[in-house]
Amino acid sequence: MTTAAIAVSGLTKRFGGLLALDDVAFSAQPGQVLGIIGVNGAGKTTLMNCVCGIYKPDQGSILIDGHDTTGRAPHEVAHRGVGRTFQIPRVFRKMSLIDNLLVPVLAQRKPDSVLLAQAEAMLEQMNLLELRHNFAEELSGGQQKLLEMARMLMPDPRVVMLDEPFAGVHPQLCRFMIERIESMSAAGKTVLLISHDLTSIYRLSNRVIAMNQGRIIAEGDVTAIRGNPAVIEAYLGT
Numbered sequence: 001m002t003t004a005a006i007a008v009s010g011l012t013k014r015f016g017g018l019l020a021l022d023d024v025a026f027s028a029q030p031g032q033v034l035g036i037i038g039v040n041g042a043g044k045t046t047l048m049n050c051v052c053g054i055y056k057p058d059q060g061s062i063l064i065d066g067h068d069t070t071g072r073a074p075h076e077v078a079h080r081g082v083g084r085t086f087q088i089p090r091v092f093r094k095m096s097l098i099d100n101l102l103v104p105v106l107a108q109r110k111p112d113s114v115l116l117a118q119a120e121a122m123l124e125q126m127n128l129l130e131l132r133h134n135f136a137e138e139l140s141g142g143q144q145k146l147l148e149m150a151r152m153l154m155p156d157p158r159v160v161m162l163d164e165p166f167a168g169v170h171p172q173l174c175r176f177m178i179e180r181i182e183s184m185s186a187a188g189k190t191v192l193l194i195s196h197d198l199t200s201i202y203r204l205s206n207r208v209i210a211m212n213q214g215r216i217i218a219e220g221d222v223t224a225i226r227g228n229p230a231v232i233e234a235y236l237g238t
């Protein structure tokens with residue numbers, strides 16, 4: 001059996017009396033897109049925060065390519081090949097687009113010219129090359145999401161986690177993002193995709209997990225999830 005790119009088991013996270021993650025378990029193989037759906041407060045972002053090291057889980061384990069990263073600091077998890085974007089993009093607002101992209105790779109000790117060429121190629125892929133010397137704060141909200149995606153991809157992560165990439169983004173830019181996500185998967189990256197946009201989730205995902213109140217209430221392929229009574233009830237009520 002091949003080693004999963006990411007394997008989570010028994011993951012539990014409490015905030016005081018609130019059980020934000022309750023015994024969450026899943027795994028994903030290289031190149032797979034795992035959709036993560038659930039109503040507001042279901043625990044989706046908390047799950048990503050635990051995986052990337054922002055939060056320390058109370059229980060459970062996280063393996064990246066078979067390496068235990070549970071409770072490790074964000075930079076250590078990133079070093080293992082995990083990248084993520086945020087629900088509200090966190091770009092370096094007072095830095096140029098090029099400089100934003102160089103931040104995560106400065107420690108790589110490659111020649112400046114190589115890193116610069118890599119950053120420009122990445123901006124070109126994201127349709128942002130013309131704006132490379134602008135400050136990040138001059139970009140639209142959707143463009144800031146693309147910039148954050150580009151910055152995340154610079155160190156060539158093997159597992160990428162995208163938290164609501166389509167929220168508040170024009171449909172045309174959504175389509176462009178979907179293509180970018182498809183090419184991440186085609187390049188062998190494992191994608192964890194949180195979205196309330198079920199159309200995009202269903203188009204992109206090989207498998208979907210549905211969360212509610214910190215638990216996984218359903219898991220399966222798109223057809224199984226669409227028709228799952230627990231998912232329908234969690235979204236629409238009885």
Ligand SMILES: Nc1ncnc2c1ncn2[C@@H]1O[C@H](COP(=O)(O)OP(=O)(O)OP(=O)(O)O)[C@@H](O)[C@H]1O
Nearest residue numbers: 015018020038039040041042043044045046047087
């Ligand atoms: N740092 C924190 N301190 C206290 N409670 C938190 C913290 N982070 C998250 N929570 C709580 O944990 C629960 C899950 O939140 P989370 O942000 O993971 O939900 P979500 O599924 O991402 O929701 P949304 O779709 O609205 O983004 C919520 O009840 C939230 O209030």
Ligand SMILES: [Mg+2]
Nearest residue numbers: 044045046087
């Ligand atoms: Mg969230």
